[in-house]
Amino acid sequence: MISAVKSHLGALRYGAALMWAATPGLVVVSFVLQAVQAVLPLAGLLLLRELIDALTVALGQVDPASALAAPTQYAILLGVVGLCTAALTAISTYVSSGQGAWLNLHVQELVHAQSVRLDLAYFENPAFNDSLHRAQRQGASRPGQVVGRATGVLRGGLTAGGVIVLLASVDPVPLLILMVAFAPGYLVGIRNANRNYAWHERRTGAERLAATLDQMLTQLSFAKEVRAYGLGSHLRDRFHTVRSVLVEETIGLARRRAVGDLLSQVVVVVALIGTLVWALRQTAGGAMTVGELIMYYGALQRLVGASRQIRGGVTGLYEDGLFLRHLREYLEMPPEVAEPTEALPLAPLIGQIRLSNVTFSYPGGTEPALADVSLDIGEGEVVALVGPNGSGKSTLVKLLNRLYDPADGNVHWDGVDIRSLGLAAYRDQFATVFQDFARYPMSASDNIGFGDVDRLAAREDIRQAAKRAGVLETLDGLANGLDTPLSRWLHDGAELSGGEWQRVALARAFFSDAPIVILDEPTAAMDALVEASIFDRFRELMQGRTAVLISHRLASVRGADRIYVLDAGRLVAAGDHDALMEQDGLYAAMFRAQADRYR
Ligand code: ADP
Numbered sequence: 224m225i226s227a228v229k230s231h232l233g234a235l236r237y238g239a240a241l242m243w244a245a246t247p248g249l250v251v252v253s254f255v256l257q258a259v260q261a262v263l264p265l266a267g268l269l270l271l272r273e274l275i276d277a278l279t280v281a282l283g284q285v286d287p288a289s290a291l292a293a294p295t296q297y298a299i300l301l302g303v304v305g306l307c308t309a310a311l312t313a314i315s316t317y318v319s320s321g322q323g324a325w326l327n328l329h330v331q332e333l334v335h336a337q338s339v340r341l342d343l344a345y346f347e348n349p350a351f352n353d354s355l356h357r358a359q360r361q362g363a364s365r366p367g368q369v370v371g372r373a374t375g376v377l378r379g380g381l382t383a384g385g386v387i388v389l390l391a392s393v394d395p396v397p398l399l400i401l402m403v404a405f406a407p408g409y410l411v412g413i414r415n416a417n418r419n420y421a422w423h424e425r426r427t428g429a430e431r432l433a434a435t436l437d438q439m440l441t442q443l444s445f446a447k448e449v450r451a452y453g454l455g456s457h458l459r460d461r462f463h464t465v466r467s468v469l470v471e472e473t474i475g476l477a478r479r480r481a482v483g484d485l486l487s488q489v490v491v492v493v494a495l496i497g498t499l500v501w502a503l504r505q506t507a508g509g510a511m512t513v514g515e516l517i518m519y520y521g522a523l524q525r526l527v528g529a530s531r532q533i534r535g536g537v538t539g540l541y542e543d544g545l546f547l548r549h550l551r552e553y554l555e556m557p558p559e560v561a562e563p564t565e566a567l568p569l570a571p572l573i574g575q576i577r578l579s580n581v582t583f584s585y586p587g588g589t590e591p592a593l594a595d596v597s598l599d600i601g602e603g604e605v606v607a608l609v610g611p612n613g614s615g616k617s618t619l620v621k622l623l624n625r626l627y628d629p630a631d632g633n634v635h636w637d638g639v640d641i642r643s644l645g646l647a648a649y650r651d652q653f654a655t656v657f658q659d660f661a662r663y664p665m666s667a668s669d670n671i672g673f674g675d676v677d678r679l680a681a682r683e684d685i686r687q688a689a690k691r692a693g694v695l696e697t698l699d700g701l702a703n704g705l706d707t708p709l710s711r712w713l714h715d716g717a718e719l720s721g722g723e724w725q726r727v728a729l730a731r732a733f734f735s736d737a738p739i740v741i742l743d744e745p746t747a748a749m750d751a752l753v754e755a756s757i758f759d760r761f762r763e764l765m766q767g768r769t770a771v772l773i774s775h776r777l778a779s780v781r782g783a784d785r786i787y788v789l790d791a792g793r794l795v796a797a798g799d800h801d802a803l804m805e806q807d808g809l810y811a812a813m814f815r816a817q818a819d820r821y822r
Contacts, residue, residue, distance in 0.1 A: 231544040238369035238547045242322070245329035249322045250370060256315045257374040260308065261381035267304045268389065268521050273297050275514035319371060327363040333554055334358055342560045343626040348586065351556075353427040356434075358553035361423075361546045369543045372536040379532035386526045393511070393519060397498040401523070404494035405530045411483035412538025415476075420545040422476060429465055436462040443712045491530075495523060560628050566645035572637055572652070572738060572769065576600040576623070580632035583622060592618040594792045595632070599785075600739075605762065605770045607780035609810065610789035616773045617658055619789070620743050623771070624653055654735035658743040658773075660728040664710035667698045670727050671705075674734035688734035691764055693753060694726035721748035729757075733764070741771040746779070754779065777814045786810065 243250055274297035281290035338355070345351040390398045439445045440458050449455055499520060506516040577599050584591040593615045600606045600623075608616045621627055622634065625641055634641045641649055654674060663670050671688050672679040685705065689695035701707035701717045708716040709727070719727065725748050732740050746754040757764065758779040761772075774780050781800045788796040788803065788810045796808050803810040 230548070231541070234544040234547040234551060235369055235373075235540055237551050238366040238543060239373065241330060241333075241366040242326055242370040245326040245366075246322050249318055249325070253315065253318050253322065253370070254374055254377070256311055256318065257378040258381065260311050260315065261378040262385065263304055263308050263311070264382055264525050265385040265389075267301060267308075268386075268518055268525065270297050270301045270304065271521055272514045272518035274301065275517050276512055279513055319367075322370070323364075323367045326367045330362045330366060330550070334362060337554050337556070340558055341556060342558050343621070344559060344586070345556070349428075352431065354549065354553050354556075356427055356431050357423070357546075357549040360430075362550040362553070365543045365546050365550065369540060369547070372539045372543065376533050376536035376540070379529040379536060383526055383529035383533060386522045386529065389522050390519065390526065393515070394501075394505075397501050401491075401494045401498055401526070404490045405534065407490050408484075408487040408530075408534045409538065411487045412534055413541055415480045415483060416538055416542035416545065418479065419476060419542060422472060423546070426469060426472070429469055433462060433465045433469065436465065443710075491527060495527060498523060560625060560646065561642075562646050563643045566648070567639055567643045569644045569648045569652070570637065572602045574602060574637045576739075577635045577638075578619075578622075578632065579635065581619075581622065581629045581634065582631035583618060583627060583629045585618075591630075591792050593622070593629070596789075596792075596794045597632075598787050598794060598797065600769060600771060601784070602738075602769055603767060604784040605765065605772065605782070607772045607774065607783035607786045608789060609774070609777060609780060609786060609813070610795075611813075613791075614789040615792040616789055617743055618792075620655060620657070620741050620771070620773070623741065624655055625649055652737055653739050653741055654732040654737040655741040656725075656728045656732050656743060656745045658747075660725075660731075662709065662724055662727075664708065664712055664716075666706050666708050667701065667727065668705040670709055671730045671734050674731035675736060678734075685730075685734060688730040689727075691733045692726040692730035693756065694723060694730055697723055697726075722750060722753060725749055726753070737768075739769040739771070740765060743773045744775065745772075746774070746776070758782075777810075777817055 274294050277293040277297060281287050281294055284290040334355075387398065436458055439449065440455070440462065449458065502511065502516055502519045505511045506513065511519065577597075579597050581593055581596045582591050583593045596615070596619070608619060610616055618627075622629060625634075625646065628642065636644060636649070663673065667689075668682070668685055669679070671685045672681070674688070678684060682705075686695060689698055689705075697719070698705055698707070702715060708714070709719060709724075710716045711718045725745060729742070729745055732742070746757055749757070754776070761770075761779075761782065772780055772783060780786060784799065785797060786800060786803055787794055788808070790809055796803055796806055796810055798806070804814065
């Protein structure tokens with residue numbers, strides 16, 4: 224119990240700290256505003272009492288009209304209090320909307336920073352994606368609510384404190400009864416919060432599914448097939464089924480919330496009426512003036528209002544605490560591919576990258592994607608990886624980029640375990656065209672420049688890279704040349720063919736000055752002539768850099784210095800083309816199968 228409260232308070236502190244970090248100035252301003260707003264109702268009550276009593280005195284005068292000066296003054300002061308309240312409410316709304324917007328940005332930026340820090344493996348894990356979804360959905364609003372609600376509790380507490388002193392000065396007993404009547408409201412609020420939280424936990428998967436279906440129905444990348452296969456109404460039905468269950472559950476939660484709230488309010492109203500009847504009797508017996516009765520009634524109303532505010536704040540804070548754990552959980556996840564505590568300096572490769580007995584399995588995979596693989600990639604060499612689908616070639620590329628770490632075995636960079644090198648410095652050594660390379664919905668120039676983002680403005684180098692990849696002419700032919708956005712989704716955007724996109728990805732790798740280029744099926748979508756032009760000039764294009772090439776077209780890897788043959792995650796043969804043909808194994812069989820088809 225104590226530890227639950229502690230972790231709860233911890234989460235709230237965390238939320239408040241986020242808010243403070245986002246807008247420290249506005250937090251102070253809003254606290255001050257709330258404090259002033261809290262005492263204004265008390266001033267109003269006191270003025271009202273004075274006004275009524277002054278009026279009672281005036282009515283007892285011979286000439287009541289001439290004795291109205293005092294009550295009139297109080298009436299004017301009440302008006303001033305009303306104006307101040309209105310002005311402060313307006314200012315508070317303004318301040319809190321600014322606070323909310325900045326906070327939203329701040330949290331979004333934290334989520335982004337963490338998202339790029341975390342490993343690729345996380346993004347392939349459904350539980351992680353649930354966590355990210357929750358952080359994105361709840362993360363932006365909750366920290367702001369913590370501060371908003373805490374100030375609400377403060378304000379309600381100040382008002383309630385003042386009112387309680389006023390009421391207690393008359394008689395504390397009815398007051399105590401009323402306070403006890405507030406208790407069920409808190410219990411109901413806490414139960415509602417627990418239910419709401421548990422529901423969100425349970426339904427994150429369904430919410431994500433609904434969001435995915437929504438994307439399929441509305442996004443360009445699916446639009447073609449959705450039409451060609453007539454998937455529209457089927458996907459809409461699926462969306463409706465998932466969403467309508469969520470809607471019904473939301474309504475069910477709201478219903479239970481409303482019933483609980485209502486019942487707890489009934490208790491308060493009954494207690495309130497009892498207290499009022501008591502006050503009426505007091506006035507009839509002469510123990511209270513009419514002014515005091517009216518103030519007493521006003522004070523009771525304020526107390527109920529303040530108590531509602533405190534209850535809403537406290538139970539809301541309780542709920543925020545539950546949800547903030549999500550955000551914190553996400554923002555504090557440690558990357559698995561870790562930075563060394565003290566990175567060794569990275570020297571340019573002079574010998575080789577050596578994989579020794581590398582084994583790697585994807586989470587949930589039954590067979591390892593790579594099993595006991597040992598191979599060398601020598602500096603300046605062109606090394607090819609070949610093998611059937613699913614034999615582990617792309618996985619090896621990801622391990623080389625240190626997107627994952629092997630479960631067993633290790634990778635050495637000139638004898639240094641890559642896990643002791645700085646991660647960013649190490650990854651900078653590679654320019655990789657992944658099989659599923661990214662197609663950035665940005666300008667052509669950005670798409671190439673992202674190969675070395677520090678030189679994004681090096682226009683001439685970007686053109687050179689495009690030229691080497693054989694795509695410059697195509698890009699120059701677009702409406703705005705290299706500045707044309709490469710997506711029909713964007714204004715004035717253009718769409719490239721699959722082969723043209725591959726050449727853009729290749730240009731991106733060429734633009735990078737990384738010493739090792741890795742190309743995973745870089746020409747699969749290119750026409751035969753373009754492909755031939757690339758492989759005929761392959762070494763020239765690589766400009767002496769180390770190259771790792773994966774290709775199913777074995778004619779294109781024929782000239783490699785070393786060819787590694789993988790099968791079902793194992794290295795089954797190595798050597799140059801002639802040696803492998805002579806061995807007459809898997810490589811020779813694959814090579815002949817392709818060659819025969821061209822005869
Ligand atoms: P290749 O590039 O040789 O076609 P991969 O390295 O992509 O093969 O895949 C090797 C094995 O690992 C395959 O069985 C594949 O299904 C599995 N695999 C690849 N990527 C993932 C992933 N992200 N999560 C789980 N399994 C994966």
